[in-house]
Amino acid sequence: MKSAHPINIAELSSISRRIRGKLVEMSHRAGTPHLGSSLSCVEILVAVYWGTLKIDAAKPLDPERDRFILSKGHAATTLYVVLAYQGFFPAEILESYARPGSCLSEHPNLGCAPGVEVSTGSLGHGLSMGLGMALAGRVRGLSYRVFVTISDGECNEGSVWEAAMLAPAQKLDNIVVIIDYNKWQATGRSNEVMALIPLREKWEAFGWSTYEVDGHDLNALIKVLRNIPDNTGKPVVIVAHTVKGKGISFMEDDNNWHYRIPTPEEVTKAKLELGLL
């Protein structure tokens, strides 16, 4: 089982850098936005997919598989690259991203590629769908876990809190929410648009088993993720403190990179920083 595999942090850090290089490239080539949002959740997805997810790229529809849902669907490119590097489809397919007629569009569609579990793009749906999957597992007597990544901006949506109230009432312990808490949303600081703080305490008050980690610390992320279910009988939420645009110095914490598309020079500069050139 994957959870028992020893992890090589150096290797995973290297993978994370390669993923970042790919994201910058894709944003530039396709002319698509949301680069900052895609960069902030790289370690989260790496930690889930390489660290704990019980999934086999050769059997993407195995009913007993763990599920991962990217509820912040605008970070689709991160998911696509991760799935490609995990072997769900050939990496060449990434070249077609956002091209006319391509299955890979700016937000993921169910089945657009093997490994894409649901269509997301409108915020606030993924956690609820994940709840349904987790409940189905219980009904069918299967022990898979469901991992959902949401954004801090996404916590604006009321439906997130509907789900947050229901999961503990149902004593669901096979659902994990990872909040990519990069402190920005599309047009402002997430703590200023809505009174988000204190975020972890809110989820704790709702009845969740909460964790707070550096969202770019693979060790810390994997440690928590591998311990799920965590024997509290509660659903788990990991508040992962991240930086929007993480990994590229001139993009970090700069909200222009929510929409900005890198120039060829910026792509080169980024790849140099990432040690890819």
Place this chain on the structure above:
Amino acid sequence: MRNSFASELTALAAKDERIFLLYGDIGNRLFDDYKALFPERLMNCGVAEANMVSMAAGMALCELRPVTYTIASFMTTRCLEQIRIDVCYQNLPVIIVGVGAGLSYALDGGTHHSCEDIAYMRILPNMTVVCPGDAWEVRLALKAALKQKGPVYIRLGKRGEPIVHQRAPDFIIGKGIIVHKGNDVCLLSTGNILPVVIKASEKLDKDGISAQVVSFHTVKPMDEVLLSEVFSKFTLVVTVEEHSVLGGFGSSVAEWLSDQPSQKAHLLRLGTADKFLYEAGEQNYARQHFGLTSESIATETLKRFGKFE
């Protein structure tokens, strides 16, 4: 109608362990039998319709057959985006059941009326829309919906609706049922207004107008074969629904009609006006207010028929 829904769902759940009922904190004793038999296959999702529908989608993605249930106005509008994206865009086998079609909850006031739901649901790609005419049709609609591979919206009345069919009719989604044969005018009824339409046809009979009555239970996909037949046979076709004249069943027929070469029949659309009702009163009062009584239907039909005879 809601009792036959609950009873049929219970019977079907005994044979299909994939069925899972999600309800929005309504139906006080309604699901007692189901609950006693299958406690692990139903869930009160609370008054949180958006989460309920998304959860249903998640369940459908994991090989369950979820059925969602709450009052029709809330079932369709509170969570319209979830129905649109999680259910229809992903084309999942989720059955969405709205109870209290039209003016069934008249006493609760306008917030509980549901005169726009057919419109909201039928314009969604991949959605099937079924408005059963009586308790028989409710049971058969549910059974048929479970055989569909995509989303289905079932629009129930509430309670006490007269039974129309003598025995189980031949029920096929997308095929209207001729309930009463006639030769002069054709009344196409969808949903819980059917018994009223039948009474209207009896009044027309007394006035020497032979009225055919069809339970046009499926609004989407429409029975275009039957439409072609009745529009070429009769001089007047009347659609009746406990729903706005805007966007619902009648509008759907009008859309179809506009795509046809010139037809023999004219179309008269009866339904609620494009207005909210604010005054207190139970369903019969509300129907009277909107001209959806057997007398009004017969009168309007007579008036329009008189113009073309």
